[in-house]
Amino acid sequence: MSRSRGCGEKINAKTRAVVFVGYGGRMGRLDEIITLCKKHGLKLILDAAHMSGTKVNGICPGTWEGVDVAVYSYQAVKSLATADSGMICFADEKYDAFAGNPNIQIISAPHADECSYHTYEIAVPDRDALLDELAKHEIYGGVHYRDNTEYAMYAYDHGTCPHAHEISRHIITLPLNLWLTDGDVDQIIKIVNCFPQDK
Incomplete structure (x- = not known):
């Protein structure tokens, strides 16, 4: 889901995680969902398939505190067009270390807030x-x-x-x-x- 409205009503004793979809590259009310997940002790999975290039104050939403896992998918009509594949980014360093490379530096965005506008x-x-x-x-x-x-x-x-x-x-x-x-x-x-x- 990409809205906080009504999300809390869906949470019950069986709920373990919330999946937030960054539809069209927009971040929507991700901050409210993060707060909700923290309140209920839930993991937050960010479906960032459309969010390659989305930034808020120069920061990729997938790296926000409170996002446990960011998932990207790649194929012919995605923002990063390549063979069908995907990438999972973990907030926990013990998982992220597998893919990290300190020799690669991300180029800063020229504006504070950007949307990838995948659609x-x-x-x-x-x-x-x-x-x-x-x-x-x-x-x-x-x-x-x-x-x-x-x-x-x-x-x-x-x-x-x-x-x-x-x-x-x-x-x-x-x-x-x-x-x-x-x-x-x-x-x-x-x-x-x-x-x-x-x-």
Whole structure:
């Protein structure tokens, strides 16, 4: 989850850890989740698949105090595009020492707060209609992720994540790639801003 709202209500005697998803490279309310995990003595696993390059005050969220494990995944459409693989970073030095190299220095970011923008989403009242309108202009947005409970294998949990369910009905991923020109960006902005959103 990437929100603190309602997370505490899901914690019970069987809970051992919380998984926080840095969706689209955003950190959301990670600080609140860290506080919640500390309060309940839970481990915090950061799903940082989209967060390669995300920084807050120049610091990668995966290295924050309170994040026990940061997990990255790599494949063709991830921020770090390579063969299907992954990386796990542990806060505990006895685990991290296996991968550490003191001869490698990370280059500092020029700004205090940065998002990797692995994806760029907006939420609109009529998502499907806007997708159709964009397609008329050969602009192809998408819907990358839906509420898991929309899938048959997770239908038993329907209603447990109302915010995720609501936002998944409205969210659209706009084109974002190295080949977009300023003119392309202006056209996308114009279509999105001019499209009727009062439905």
